[in-house]
Amino acid sequence: QVQLVESGGGLVQAGGSLRLSCAASGRTFSSYAMGWFRQAPGKEREFVAAITWNGGRTLYADSVKGRFTISRDNAKNTVYLQMNSLKPEDTAVYYCAARHSLVVTTTHTWYDYWGQGTQVTVSS
Numbered sequence: 001q002v003q004l005v006e007s008g009g010g011l012v013q014a015g016g017s018l019r020l021s022c023a024a025s026g027r028t029f030s031s032y033a034m035g036w037f038r039q040a041p042g043k044e045r046e047f048v049a050a051i052t053w054n055g056g057r058t059l060y061a062d063s064v065k066g067r068f069t070i071s072r073d074n075a076k077n078t079v080y081l082q083m084n085s086l087k088p089e090d091t092a093v094y095y096c097a098a099r100h101s102l103v104v105t106t107t108h109t110w111y112d113y114w115g116q117g118t119q120v121t122v123s124s
Contacts, residue, residue, distance in 0.1 A: 002026045002113040004096045009118030012086055016122070020081040022096030022115055030054070030074040033099045036081045037108050038092035038120075048094070049081060050104040059104050064090075086122045093117040 003025040012018055020036070035050035049070035050059045058070055067086075072079040079096060097111035105111075 002029070002032065002098050004098060004113055004115035006094065006096050006115045006118040009094060009120045011121045011123065014086060014088055014122055014124050016086050017082070017084045018086065018120060020083065020094055020096075020118060020120075022079045022081075024077045024079070024098065026077070029077040031100060033101050033104045034070075034072060034079040035097045035099065035104065035106075035108075035111055036070060036079075036094060037097060038090075038094045039117075040092040043092075045095070045108050047106040047108065050106065051079065052104050053102060057104060059106060061106075083120070086120075088122045088124045090120060091122050092120060094120050 005023050008020040036048040037045050038048050039045040047061050051070045067084050069082040095117045096115040098113040099111045
């Protein structure tokens with residue numbers, strides 16, 4: 001069992017930056033691939049970024065490539081999402097997810113555990 005708690009969301013102007021954190025419970029964090037997803041009102045949940053257990057591979061949605069960076073610190077049981085050059089269309093609830101696998105995926109149904117989400121609002 002893994003529990004995930006996101007933090008770092010908030011209100012920011014377009015062009016600004018935010019850093020999301022996701023703290024995981026449990027001693028086997030390093031055996032999980034981690035992902036970030038987001039969901040805007042009236043829209044389906046969409047993939048943002050993912051990282052393998054050791055950080056050796058990362059995946060990004062085309063819409064955030066070059067602006068967002070996913071990273072992890074296994075010693076702190078934490079995964080991060082650094083978001084730069086934010087746009088109003090990045091406004092959404094951001095969710096952290098964990099998958100007990102060596103393989104990352106963009107498919108949200110393949111993740112085993114989810115956090116409660118943190119709101120990110122980008123004003124124009």
